[in-house]
Amino acid sequence: MVQSKLPNTTSSSFSSICQLIEETGALDMAIGKTDFKCPQELLDLAVKYFNEGYNNYAPLEGIYPLRKGISDMIKMHYGHEFNPKTEVTVTAGTIQAIHTAISSVVKDDDEVIIFEPAFESFAPSIVLNGGRPVYVRLKAPAFKIDWEELRKMVTSKTKMIILNSPHNPTGSVLSENDLLQLQRLTNGTNIIVLSDEIFESIIFDNQIHQSVSRFEKLIERSFIVSSFGPLYNVNGWGISYCVAPEKLMREFRKMQQIQIYNVNTPLQYALADFLPKNMSFEDTSELYQGKRNYFNRLLDGSLYQVIPAQGGYFQLLDYSNISDETDVEFSERLARDFGIATMPASAFYHEKGKSRYVRICFAKENSTLEQAAERLLQVPSTTAL
Numbered sequence: 001m002v003q004s005k006l007p008n009t010t011s012s013s014f015s016s017i018c019q020l021i022e023e024t025g026a027l028d029m030a031i032g033k034t035d036f037k038c039p040q041e042l043l044d045l046a047v048k049y050f051n052e053g054y055n056n057y058a059p060l061e062g063i064y065p066l067r068k069g070i071s072d073m074i075k076m077h078y079g080h081e082f083n084p085k086t087e088v089t090v091t092a093g094t095i096q097a098i099h100t101a102i103s104s105v106v107k108d109d110d111e112v113i114i115f116e117p118a119f120e121s122f123a124p125s126i127v128l129n130g131g132r133p134v135y136v137r138l139k140a141p142a143f144k145i146d147w148e149e150l151r152k153m154v155t156s157k158t159k160m161i162i163l164n165s166p167h168n169p170t171g172s173v174l175s176e177n178d179l180l181q182l183q184r185l186t187n188g189t190n191i192i193v194l195s196d197e198i199f200e201s202i203i204f205d206n207q208i209h210q211s212v213s214r215f216e217k218l219i220e221r222s223f224i225v226s227s228f229g230p231l232y233n234v235n236g237w238g239i240s241y242c243v244a245p246e247k248l249m250r251e252f253r254k255m256q257q258i259q260i261y262n263v264n265t266p267l268q269y270a271l272a273d274f275l276p277k278n279m280s281f282e283d284t285s286e287l288y289q290g291k292r293n294y295f296n297r298l299l300d301g302s303l304y305q306v307i308p309a310q311g312g313y314f315q316l317l318d319y320s321n322i323s324d325e326t327d328v329e330f331s332e333r334l335a336r337d338f339g340i341a342t343m344p345a346s347a348f349y350h351e352k353g354k355s356r357y358v359r360i361c362f363a364k365e366n367s368t369l370e371q372a373a374e375r376l377l378q379v380p381s382t383t384a385l
Contacts, residue, residue, distance in 0.1 A: 009124050013347035017331075026335040029372050030343040032168075032314065034363035036287075038233045042274045049266035058265040060257050062090025062241070066268050069275035070241050076279055077200075078213040086246040089253060092263045093238040094198050094227050099125040100259055101194050101223040101242060102160070104251040106131040110159035115145060117169055117348030119196070122162055131159065135350055141307050141318070143170040147181045154185065160192045165210070166199040169348055169359040170316055171309020173203065179210050183217050192248070193222040198240070199312040201231040201281040204289040207310060209281075213243070220245055223252065228271055230313070231284055237267050288313050288363065295362045298373035303381055313363040316345060320356035322381045327355045334358070340375040 017030045037043075061067065067084035075081045082088050091097035098121065106112060108130035114122050116135050123133040136153055139146050161182070165174040186193065195212040203209045212218045223244045229235035242252060292315060296306050305318035323330050327344035335341045345357035362369060 005128060006124050009127075013120060013343070017341060017343060020332065020335050021341045024335045024339070024341075026339050026341040027368070027371055027375065028341050029360040029362075029364070029368075030331075030341040032235070032361050032363070034230075034233050034235070034313070034361075035365045035368060036233045036363065039274070039278070042232055042234070042270060042278075045270035045273050046267055049269040054266040054269050056265060057262045058090075058268055060261060061088070061253055062263060063265075063268045063272060065272035066090055066275070067241075069272055070243070073275065073279045074211075074213055074243065077209075077281070078211045080213045080216070080219060082213075082243045083246065087243055087249050089242050089249060089256060090263050090268060091225075091240045091242055091256070092260050094196065094225055094229075094240045095121050096260060097225040097240050097242045098122065098162075098194065098196060100252055100255045101225065101244075102126055102131075103129050103255045103259070104223075104248070105192055106159055109157060111155060111157040112160040112162060113150070113153060113158060114162050115164070116350065117143075117345055118162070119164065119168060120347060123350060132157075133350070134158070138167075138170065138172065141305075143167065143172040145174075145178060145181075147178075147185070151185060154189075154191070158189075158191055160194055161186070162194045162196065163212070164196040166202060166309075166311025168199070168312055169314050169343065169345060171312050171314055173207060173310040174210050176210050179212065179215050179218065183215055186221060187217065191221065193218055195222055195224045197224060198227045199230055200226055201284045202288045202313060203281070203285050203311045204292065204308075205310065209311070221248075223248060231281070232271075232274075232278075237264065239263060239267055239271060291362045291364065291366075291369065294366060295360075295369045295373065298369065299376065302377055304376065313361055314359050315362055316357045316359055317342075317376075318357055319379075321383055322379055323356075324383055326352070327358055328352075330356075331358055334376075334379065338375045338378055340372055 067088040071082045071084040102125045106129040110131040111134045112126045113134045126133045200209045212222045225242050227240035303321040309315045327346050331344045342358035345355045346352045
């Protein structure tokens with residue numbers, strides 16, 4: 001008899017959406033897939049290392065040239081230098097890195113604070129390690145942290161606080177004041193911070209990404225996770241990284257060696273060669289800010305309420321002026337009746353409330369954004385305004 005270790009976890013919302021897309025043929029604006037190719041030079045380097053036979057195991061922590069490049073990039077952007085030998089580890093994607101970080105420190109009865117909406121893998125990773133997720137809702141419509149509420153949720157059992165900025169699915173970003181508040185909150189405690197910064201390269205409106213790497217008192221208690229995927233359009237390569245002070249990274253590597261051990265070797269070499277001359281985030285941010293602006297202009301004057309994303313390549317749409325349906329019902333109707341797939345925001349909450357938001361991915365060519373807007377604008381309102 002099999003007793004589930006995750007009895008409250010059903011099949012992934014993302015899998016359900018993918019099935020709906022396959023069934024209906026709807027235009028996929030739900031999943032975080034970009035329309036853009038990885039740089040040709042990077043692709044050529046990958047082919048080179050495959051052909052030259054770099055197909056054996058890489059070191060557990062990743063090849064040194066790539067770890068050194070990661071360290072140099074972080075220093076260039078944020079001013080702090082992580083030791084590539086002891087404080088940088090290459091991982092098989094962001095979800096693995098986050099799960100490994102949680103597994104490294106969370107034990108039975110530990111509490112871990114998650115800000116909702118949150119990516120669906122966070123809570124199961126906590127539960128699998130005997131911990132208890134503690135949910136704090138970001139305050140709509142700007143989806144900001146209520147620091148007074150957070151202080152009330154911190155207890156003697158609080159082991160970890162998980163951050164995500166730029167935020168998926170809302171596109172909100174943490175400010176310098178937010179990080180200073182976190183620094184004050186955790187000062188003098190044993191709380192560990194896990195910061196998911198996968199979209200650090202995509203920040204809009206002349207803002208600056210406030211990485212935990214900018215704050216020395218936070219660095220000493222933090223795992224910071226990021227990825228090459230959004231920067232180089234290689235999400236499917238599944239290569240990310242984690243940086244942390246040596247005392248935390250030592251525990252992280254103990255877990256990694258029994259969870260995955262090896263990350264794709266030839267792709268590590270390709271990234272190591274490509275990274276030193278391609279560390280700037282400016283072009284990536286400019287591209288996606290243009291896509292955000294173009295898509296949102298297409299919806300100007302409509303009944304959809306849009307608070308422009310401040311980072312990343314996801315945008316929430318508030319459809320409460322159009323329908324009283326739940327977001328799951330509305331998303332399904334959009335796919336079946338109007339040929340456009342969106343992600344219901346409730347997929348990012350542990351309790352399915354009365355969310356009236358759907359998430360779209362605007363990492364698309366303009367022609368795709370135009371098709372998406374055209375289909376969204378066809379939806380008639382059934383709500384009395």
